[in-house]
Amino acid sequence: MVKNAFIIEPSLLDFDRPIADIEEIRKLNPQRHEMEQLTAILREDLESHSCAAYKQITDEEFWVRGHMPGMPLMPGVMMLEAVAQLSSYYTQKHDLLGAAMVGFGGVDEVRFRGVVVPGDRLVVMVRLEKARRGRMIVARFQGVVGENLVLEGCLRGIPIPIEAVTQQLTSGSK
Template identity: 75%
Template sequence: MAKDEFIIDLDLLDPDKPIADIEAIRAVNPQRHEMEQLTAILYEDLDRNVSAALKEITADEFWVRGHMPGMPLMPGVIMLEAAAQLSSYHASKHDLLGSAMVGFGGLDEVRFRGVVTPGDRLIIMVCLEKVRRGRMIVARFQGAVDGKLVVEGVLRGISIPVEHVTGQASTS
């Protein structure tokens, strides 16, 4: 893939100089522990509704032992979760959806183009192409390792009724 085909010019991204660390991500996103799939935010452009994040892939990831033994490959669904978390972070931080929480609403055109393994630095990029306040977001996303595309697609985020979900959790 040519450099100019990425959502963000990879030369603009410095994984060693993030603009937001894990604590800043936690202030916006609710995921914790093994479900945190972003390490740092690297870039934001509100005019274009574009963001980039880093996910440091370590040997301690919860999936390494079982996916697959002797050949640890980051599951595609976890790559998709990272893209969803970045989309949610961007939409929530800038109150684009008008919702306390953004959840997964669907996926389209997903393609896996390479593997991600422990030791890799996965760069996730999203471009929110449609924002319908109170309803949904549509984001094009890409993931790259060492300048090579490993995943791409389109995801939809929906407004989550937090009060309904938290009410159910307390009665279970």
């Protein structure tokens, strides 16, 4: 990736006309309540396999009180969760893995380049680099506030074996 090149040019994003709101996101992503890290999907480009979404950061986020008192900074893991949720949304919408659920498989080359605070609009973007049906997706990602790159790296998504997890939960074994 060219340094400082955006996956999707931020000026092309129309926050007044999202292509999917929270209800549409919920049809494909299982996260609810405080774990929902996307506000709306803004753009998809099927040719480049890229998409963008945003999370409006408010004073009501569960982490504001404790991370850190008097200086609320969005935890990096929550930024990564937003990226994972966007990757999952795109993967499920286009049935790229053939799985009932997509999980976080890992991240590489992650760099945090700025802070995200209440009042900010965190835009997350992903571009699919590889999809191996039934195995894994690999996507480059970025997080942007305004015109500033605050996050970048590479994410791996994997199919979640729902039946095995359900069996493990009902059997009581950990």
